[in-house]
Amino acid sequence: MKHAFAALLGATLLAGPALAQDTDLLIGSTSASSSHYGYFVAVGQIINENAEGLRASVVETGATMDNIRRMARGQVDLGLVTTNTAQHAYSGTKDFEGNAQDLRLLWVYSNAPQNVVVRQDAGVDSLEALAEVRFNPGIKGSATESTTEAVFDTLGLSADYVRGSTTDIVDAIKDNRVAGYVKSGSGLKLDGSTMDVATTTDIAVLGLSPEQADTLRTEMPDLAVVDIPEGAAEGVPAYTTWAFGVGVAAPSSMDADTAYAIVSAVMADQTAQANAMASLKDESLAQMTLDYGSIPLHPGAARWFEEQGIEIPAKLKAE
Numbered sequence: 001m002k003h004a005f006a007a008l009l010g011a012t013l014l015a016g017p018a019l020a021q022d023t024d025l026l027i028g029s030t031s032a033s034s035s036h037y038g039y040f041v042a043v044g045q046i047i048n049e050n051a052e053g054l055r056a057s058v059v060e061t062g063a064t065m066d067n068i069r070r071m072a073r074g075q076v077d078l079g080l081v082t083t084n085t086a087q088h089a090y091s092g093t094k095d096f097e098g099n100a101q102d103l104r105l106l107w108v109y110s111n112a113p114q115n116v117v118v119r120q121d122a123g124v125d126s127l128e129a130l131a132e133v134r135f136n137p138g139i140k141g142s143a144t145e146s147t148t149e150a151v152f153d154t155l156g157l158s159a160d161y162v163r164g165s166t167t168d169i170v171d172a173i174k175d176n177r178v179a180g181y182v183k184s185g186s187g188l189k190l191d192g193s194t195m196d197v198a199t200t201t202d203i204a205v206l207g208l209s210p211e212q213a214d215t216l217r218t219e220m221p222d223l224a225v226v227d228i229p230e231g232a233a234e235g236v237p238a239y240t241t242w243a244f245g246v247g248v249a250a251p252s253s254m255d256a257d258t259a260y261a262i263v264s265a266v267m268a269d270q271t272a273q274a275n276a277m278a279s280l281k282d283e284s285l286a287q288m289t290l291d292y293g294s295i296p297l298h299p300g301a302a303r304w305f306e307e308q309g310i311e312i313p314a315k316l317k318a319e
């Protein structure tokens with residue numbers, strides 16, 4: 001997944017066309033205490049150093065929902081979005097019911113596969129087998145929890161849900177009081193709390209069946225369905241699961257040359273983003289965008305993909 005465009009990205013030119021006049025950009029990010037804020041500081045520096053005619057400044061915000069609303073009011077020009085909430089905004093559903101937003105994707109830079117982890121001795125070998133089993137759908141109040149419940153409802157699955165904090169649930173799995181949980185991965189690897197469980201307890205990861213994967217693609221377009229290769233942890237075979245990503249979006253009204261220049265500069269960068277967010281080392285932003293993107297690409301971003309000879313999937317094309 002992450003190496004397909006490595007050589008290609010290294011050869012990409014840094015800047016797009018020179019803009020007719022200098023353009024100031026405000027980038028909506030998140031809390032300054034978040035690692036994602038540091039990522040956007042790096043993005044701003046990349047734009048300022050490599051996108052001729054653009055001057056970017058990063059604004060601390062309340063993250064996705066705040067950024068989408070600020071873009072609608074013209075208060076920021078581009079900003080952080082999670083791919084599931086971006087799809088709700090674009091399609092006018094959930095929190096944006098009847099109020100579709102003018103939003104287009106620039107790129108995706110982080111992924112969050114949702115891993116269904118169980119004790120090997122729990123006697124559970126499929127998602128269906130979780131029925132009546134004590135199981136945590138995600139840390140209480142988290143996006144993982146609400147997304148898992150929506151996925152289970154869509155697929156007709158059930159479990160005896162147990163709520164709690166990460167510490168509570170990890171201890172309960174180790175003590176065999178809970179069979180397992182759903183936890184966001186760390187890129188394509190299982191996260192630290194899961195590896196903590198694995199130090200004392202043999203674990204397995206439950207994947208989607210091909211039929212379940214097809215159902216989610218059709219009925220939950222706000223999520224991505226991703227294939228995780230062998231090696232998410234030692235001894236874990238390849239599996240398929242649902243996921244969402246974190247990316248950068250802008251209104252479609254952003255000038256296409258501006259969007260193209262931004263995306264060109266970001267895609268060409270080999271060091272600044274990885275220095276700001278270690279999980280990006282050796283990752284392909286282009287591939288993550290194809291895998292996790294949930295709304296159409298901005299025309300300027302689409303232009304960059306087309307110039308690289310990369311086929312844009314239907315879900316990323318404007319209707």
